[in-house]
Amino acid sequence: MGASRGQRLSGMQKQVLSLYRGFMRATRSKSDEERRNIESIASQEFRRNSVEVDRKNFLYIEYLLRRGNKQLDQLRNPGTTGLTSLQVDLSKND
Numbered sequence: 001m002g003a004s005r006g007q008r009l010s011g012m013q014k015q016v017l018s019l020y021r022g023f024m025r026a027t028r029s030k031s032d033e034e035r036r037n038i039e040s041i042a043s044q045e046f047r048r049n050s051v052e053v054d055r056k057n058f059l060y061i062e063y064l065l066r067r068g069n070k071q072l073d074q075l076r077n078p079g080t081t082g083l084t085s086l087q088v089d090l091s092k093n094d
Contacts, residue, residue, distance in 0.1 A: 019068045026075045
């Protein structure tokens, strides 16, 4: 992995990776179709945020982590069958 080449991950980067792994693990208890859909949405959200969010915008990253953890808790509920993406436009606050 990238961190093994001398780069150390920050605490926040570790939290983001942990959250991503949590989403991927939570899909294991869902049906195949739900699993593919949830994995697709989660991957898209993480990739989009990795490009669009400034790495120094710690407040927003912390917000995304809190929101992601809430979504993950909901996803872990056996009655939850899907995940939707949520777009937040912060361009007005710049």
